[in-house]
Amino acid sequence: MKLRRVIQKNCIYSKQKIITFFITAAFFSFIPSFIYADYASEHEIDKNVEKKQLDINKKLSEPEITEEFDDDFDDEFEDEFEENADLKVFDPLSGYNRFMTVCNDKLYFWALKPAAKGYSFVVPEPGRLAINRCFLNIMFPVRLANNLLQLKFKNAGIETLRFGINTTIGILGFGDPAQSRLKLKPCPEDFGQTLGHYGMGSGFYMVLPFFGPSNLRDAMGKIPDYFLNPVNYIEEGYAVMSIKAYGGFNSISLHIGAYESLQKGAVDFYILLRDSYEQNRIMKIKE
Amino acid sequence: MKAFFSFFLCLLIVGTVFADDDIDYVEKLIKTKLDAMILILEKDDITQQEKESRIIEIISPLFDFSKMAKLALGKRYWPGLSKKEKKEYSDIFIKRLKESYVNKFNLYTDEKINYKTPLRVKKKIHFPIELISKDHSVTMLCKLYKSKKGWIIYDAEVQGVSVISTYRSQFDQVLRKGSIDDLIIKLQQMDTKSADSSNLDNLNILPSTTSIKTIGNES
Secondary structure: OHHHHHHHHHHHHHHHHHHHHHHHHHHHHHHHHHHHHHHOOOOOOOHHHHHHHHHHHHHHOOOOOOHHHOOOOOHHHHHHHHHHHHOOOOOOOHHHHHHHHHHHHHHHHHHHHHHHHHHHHHOOHHHHHHHHHHHHHHOHHHHHHHHHHOOOHHHHHHHHHHHHHHHHOOOOOOOOHHHHOOOOOOOOOOHHHHHHHOOOOOOOEEEEOOOEEEEHHHHHHHHHHHHHOHHHHOOOHHHHHHHHHHHHHHHHHHOOOHHHHHHHOOOOHHHHHHHHHHHHHHHHHHO | OHHHHHHHHHHHHHHHHHOOHHHHHHHHHHHHHHHHHHHHHHOOOOOHHHHHHHHHHHHHHHEOHHHHHHHHHHHHHHHHOOHHHHHHHHHHHHHHHHHHHHHHHHOOOOOEEEEOOOEEEOOEEEEEEEEEOOOOEEEEEEEEEEEOOEEEEEEEEEOOEEHHHHHHHHHHHHHHHOOHHHHHHHHHHOOOOOOOOOOHHHHOOOOOOOOOOOOOOOO
């Protein structure tokens, strides 16, 4: 009797164990499929129509097709890229934009780059990195406000922690112990991203003098961010301008070569800049 | 018996989710190739050209260059080309692609690579990688598909910008107003080993072709 009871007890215990294991296993096996479903696109393809078009194209093309150049266009590939074409940039000001792109380019190659090269010769890289970190640290209110507006409270908390740690231990932001020691990564947000987060489209592509590629939404978003930037509250106007200009210049000196490398790989550099900017903004808004 | 049956059932369900051989294979493949590439980039005792040729040797099998050439033109333009045009375009485009990849690798300066877990998206695999440098991190995404030769990269995204789609829109812009020969000429004129001066003069960025002389060309 005792033995039976013991065995029954053990059986019940193992039954419970198995049921909980089954439930947790089912739970864990469903999570990846949800993520997968979220991540995958929901495009419906009319495969018959596509296939007919492919057949026609095949007949029109040369009879001898080597394996390398076969005309079989996988629908899945084409659809992946055509979906993104829906996000094609609306560009009514293309004449002005192209002109401004050339202006900014000349400004970079004629003025900014030679000066930045000289500057980077005089000031060693660790110093310039530290100055860059200081400027980034000062822009904390912009990031905090926009993270809160997007209801990203965890990121807002991380940003606050980073600011506190870097200003004190990192000595006014010249160091970044929050990232190097505590692995707290920055969460950059601006008002353009906030507007995009809540569904506002980018409007049209617009190249700003000095600032470079932008769009209607992001350019408008610079206005609220202006009031959140502590540098703008310094009394003397010329000091504000020169501080901001210096910050931008210092940042350029750290990335000499990136712009040139981008130009090297372009057939139509204006289109490349435009699409890269838009795709990059879309990614930043999503994350 | 019922307990054992349900236990095996759980194992089956869990097993099918976690035992994804393709993802493991892709992860190992890319990790070994990139680690080998970094070893070469960090070597000091060989010339730059030697480094470049070795890198091309290692990295080329990973990419499906002919597929990329096809996708860069897209369904709208590729089927309409003659065989000779296809070959000419593909050769020059693939050459430029390889050059641009090598240029990007030359910008490497002790970045740490953080491999994330690959994801299955429809029939393809997306492999996110993070390059952590001194002051910022760059997120990359390698997109692979299963070809006859195995899993192979057909596109890469850098900071959310898909390389193939940028070529698509550039080529679309050129082919809307010109022919494939114009595009081939532009690809040939692409100066991938240019000096520090601006390349925009060659790119005819303004609607009307005006020549702006650059002052102070540095070599």
